[in-house]
Amino acid sequence: MSSFDEMDAFEGASLSARAMGARPTPYLDDLNPAQRDAVELLDGPVLMLAGAGTGKTKALTTRIVHLLNTGAARPNEILAVTFTNKAAREMKQRVGRMLGQPAEGMPWLGTFHAICVKLLRRHGELVNLKSNFTILDTDDQLRLLKQLVRAANIDDKRWPARMLAGIIDDWKNRALTPDKVPAADAGAYNHKGVELYAQYQTRLRELNAVDFGDLLLHMVTIFQTHEDVLQQYQRWFRYILVDEYQDTNVAQYMWLRLLAGAHKNICCVGDDDQSIYGWRGAEVGNILRFEKDFPGAHVVRLEQNYRSTPHILAAASNVIRGNQGRLGKELWTEAAEGEKLRLIGHWDGEEEARWIGEEIDAMQGGTRGVRPMNLDEMAILVRASHQMRAFEDRFLTIGLPYRVIGGPRFYERMEIRDAMAYFRLVVSPEDDLAFERIVNTPKRGLGDKAQQTIQMTARANGVSLVEGARLAVEQGAIKGKGGGALRELVEGLARWGRMAGDKDLTHMELAEIVLDESGYTAHWQNEKTPEAPGRLENLKELIKALEGFENLQGFLEHVSLIMDNEQNDGGAKVSIMTLHAAKGLEFPAVFLPGWEDGLFPSQRSMDESGIKGLEEERRLAYVGITRAEEVCTISFAANRRVFGQWQNSMPSRFIDELPEDHVEVLTPPGLYGGSGGGFSAQGIETRAAEANVYNSPGWKRLQARQGQYGMAQPKESRNTVIDMDAVASFTLGERVFHQKFGYGAVIGIEGDKVEVEFEKAGLKKVVARFLNASDDVPF
């Protein structure tokens, strides 16, 4: 690894590169005047206010190319920060394409986190970290916090560790080390928050580990306390570029200000109207006060939109107008008028999914809209991930190919994390958290008691858990079957560790040996659950993913930072994702379902953050609408299942903010004998009433008439589970149904418990509430 001094040595070379003088700049001809400004104003602070679809990435990448081309900086003197790995990847590709060569030479183009890891590997010792520190994910973090909470004798029912994790995260986002937490926050987590935060940081240091927030926080601390280090990097990074500046939190902001403090060659790109990460500590204020922070800053506005039709832009503008304190932009386009936005209401969530499925089919077949569309030109953007389920269910039944973006991630799956814990232990045996995860996975007969013995032995001797386990076995502190299994595990770990140094063995082979010899593979082979084969499949995939890396360590590093899994499995598919995940993307056709008050805008957001929360929700609506290029379809449902309970709601207040002239209101389906059989007569009537309302010109007054459809009756009462009072009347011999055990006969009643002889599951004692009379079975 090259040391920092070696890096400095390049500086001389860069001067000669600059001396080479300007080269032709054909790429500038591709830009509109505003974009050109944004590219050519190289020195001094620049704020690029780039509305949705205004060619922001183009301007940013061209700026990098221009910096290189004019000799202002060498590739490794440019610090370019993004928020997502995807954005970093894309930028690298585009720069490479423009330069006509792979942009391998841009080591400082990456996410905040990836760049901080690089820096921290070099300078970690300044905050008492060894350079091979591990990065904890949220799971490890939570387990660690739980231990601390329990040790502090706090009732983790009333004060969940999750909550503490959130509070600590928040402090870290605000660049607050435990000693800097303001007095106003002293009451946090039952007045124990600050103390536990300090303990947590101590524990992390003992484990030679950091969490995500630490990556930024430690670097800020180092820059603040080591002037020499800061100055070196201020010299080194001649030009700084920041993407999605509106999403920076305080720690990131301080980090940037420190680095840009000397030369102030910083170009921040953002859109205050697309700030949607306030809940994660992002401060819109950062972008709003850029000109104050950097006096004399050039502000460039990109307002010509190359993405959407005028109808779509008009709708988006009208919605976002409701927010206060914006920097203000007016998007315009030369695009043809196109279709109006479409708005439709449905009876319930399932019907919404059904309708959208049919619509997608029709659009694909060319029977709807001005041109046939490919499946990958369409996307469904939801507010909360639980909304995805209805679409997945529906699309599975009609065989419509879809892809969920940002769903449960590969590296978060249980089996993958288990396997990775084994790998972590092979690479670094002192990784106590990894050891705790796998001591008893697969089952080795090592329960709480044995694990406590290991912990105590380790602590008494001041060694890692693995070493503690070895000692405990040696001293015979753990007897019987567990002891033998533990000895085997400890010896295995030592053996695999030695094998890691073996040149004749690839790390893929090693990984396979580890999983086989530890019994982990067998554990899933013996498991009879329906998921087991899939999990084995995932493990195989994990081994395959190792191929791209030098060794296990390199792989683990990669995974801790890049938790996304791009599945580019072939074939056109409809995309389903959250609005947050959709930022930066665009699709010819966009569906925005679930526009109901409470769901969107989210009740929780409004409860917790009031007006600020509502405004962030509104920005989310803005982001959603502006993803659409040609067609945007907004929908809402009167009824939806929440927590398995039916709930009804009113259309979103944002629907009122859509400009009437740019919206076409569609008649709900079902009235023409289309879909949705099986409703009661009452349901049809209600739906007919809805149709009239929708068709009326004054549809905006819908809200005033919410009583008519907002408070619609639940579908059918016979679908509800039998209630407790009714259950009391079970009689001996009665035929009953249980969700899990199936059919059976009542053979005894004791209070609220009923003894049932099930046909398949045999004799069980169950609580009456979970039983239905068999002719009353829900279906």
Next chain:
DNA sequence: GTGGAGTATCTTTTT
């Protein structure tokens, strides 16, 4: 020590 049944909580959004 394990596994099953019963109970509580959950749903925003993620590097």
Next chain:
DNA sequence: GATACTCCAC
């Protein structure tokens, strides 16, 4: 409706 957690019976 699903999962994580707790409690109780083997």
